[in-house]
Amino acid sequence: MESSAAVITAKPVSQTGSYDQPVVHEDKAARFWLFMSIAFLCIGVVLGLITAIKFVLPEFLGKVAWLSLGRIRPTHNNLVVTGWLVSANVAAFLFITPRLCKTKLYSEKLALWAGYIWLVANILALFSVPLGYTQGKEWADWPWWVDLLIVVSWVLVSYVLFQTIANRRVKQMYTSLWYMMGTLIWTAAVYIIGNWPAGYTGVNDANINWFYGHMVVGLIATPAGLALAYYFIPKASRSPLWSHTLSMIGFWSIAFIYAWNGAHHLTYGPIPTWLTTVAAVFSVLLLIPVFTAVTNFYLTPIDLAKQIRTNPIVNLFIWGTTFYLATCIQGPAQALRSVSQYVHFTDWVVGHAHMALFGAFTAFAIGAAYYMLPIMYKRPIYSRGLQWVQIHLMIWGFVIFALDMWVGGFYQGWLWKHTSLSFIETVVAMQPFYWIRIIGGSMMVLSMFVFAYNAVMTALMAEPRKVALTEREAEALATGGGSVAEV
């Protein structure tokens, strides 16, 4: 709490040397990664909507092998993670690291090449699963040749970012950098463990698969999302971070706790009971990092009530924080046997997974994009009105989706447990919920297209200014601080 915001305030506080002239950031690689992620986002959400429609109209789009439910669903799953969320987070990493280190990015060129490899990998991946080339494990569906490209690209981008940090002109590393470095290391380790083509068998394979499957959210999406939130919330709300100590407790507790959780996906399954018990205990412990992070995010923006109404970026991040809190209260609860026996295998889990990856971390990534775009292109965002349209479509579409999936999922679990209906009767009973999901889902998809349109127009069409803005002026524009003249 004390001098916590030292690193992030506008004043250069350097312990190692003088801060002679402002660094000019090129952001070439960050722009590439951002627009690549937006392209995959548009494809990924459409695949999701197709999946949802096939739950009520099984013959939708005809009887075509590569468009069948069993092939489109895993493609949607994996593409929104590797194609959209991770790419968007890397774009933000490439943006925030040089700024937090007060130095240039180590190599724009190398980061761009990593981006090209990532692009090729994801395009190959997009076709591999629908054409039948799959590893057949949830979250690890991409075949090994895609995994190889992904790992090469990840090592390249990690190298660039770590070199940038090694060259930093500020001794103390800010919270976002810890989370980012955590993401870089954990992603490499977890991805390789989860996709290793060693042919593990049976229950062992399931345990490793769910170690990986849970870490996709826990050690890839979560630290990346929190890295963004710890940077962009103070920046966008022009407020110092509320507590440095809390951020430290949060980070190291995530580092210690998260990797123990995978086995709760196999609660009541054919694995030893102690393993699911350990996973349940550590799942409950996760409330510590969650509450520290959430407290920090809620209390950082000065005059929060006003900022939520006037500043779309703060609004998105606060919504994201709220969904993060909600998903992380659900998570530990679901790990308990008493809850798991109602919700496991039901549509509840679909709602839960979307709340983490869509409600929280996609909101963070889009908020970050809204902040970065004006600064990267030195011009105001194309349409502020569309930003609000996008936010409301996203939030309320998702609220419909999530409530529907929870009520529906719990109802499904209750039918299984407490009635004498046959299985097919419970499938029929879920149909109304699947219809409502399509309504919410369509709003979510539409919202993503509004975002994509706004981003592309900002980059391409916004009127170029005769005099380019400075970084601080662009920052003021991004955070909704009024006109340039005020700066």
Added chain:
Amino acid sequence: MAGKNDIFHRAERNLAWFVAILMSFFIFAVIATVIIPVIATPGWNTIPKEVQQDPNRGLPDWMLKPKRELSGKDLAMRNKWERGRLVYKREGCMYCHSQQVRPLDGDIRMFGRGDVDYDRKLLWRKQKPPVVAEAWEYLADSPHFLGTKRTGPDLSRVGGKYTDDWHYAHFLNPREMVPGSIMPAYTWLFTPTGEPTCDARALVFYIQTLGVFKPWIPVVEEAEETLGAVPTTEAPRPPEEKVTYITPPHYFDLSDIEECGWDKRR
């Protein structure tokens, strides 16, 4: 703040410290939750002793042995089974169908067979009935198909429940066989005239092997049933005396061995 010198404060100024603490936490967790279970759990990577000694339980050799040691009919079974698993994986069946019966009332009611009430009574007495999934049953599976969501029913006990022809008709038009089903029609597994291709045959072969390697269907003998029919007592019947478990009736169809060349090395 900068003056504090505990390891976590040092880690935020020093990259090497940071990476060291991070990795040690991570490796600790991997050892505890991924590596130790393999070492410490009997039956995790091998068939447990009591199953090996039981003639009615256990996976057949053609599933477990390395392929180079197999020949003839065994090799054909293995090839057809592997092809079936590949089709199952390719079509993403595991995203809608789990393959694990949990020790829960609902699971036993929906996916068990025979005298289901008996299995449930065992459960109330904290004994796992044989219909519940055991680790050794999955030893030959790579990748695992334990599943994560039940859009469709669990399949781990479906072997022998329906005939091959039922499955072909169901794959061709699920809603004709099960009204209300939302399963896709897998027309590309059939010739234009509706004949199953080798892929469809292999898939059905695989499905017919699910759950047939141990007796798990409880059968209560007729005489015992009338005895136990006194409606006033809720007391569970003692298991050893009155109930026998049977393996579902099953067969492995290799009639297409010539047509699809299952016995060839591949």
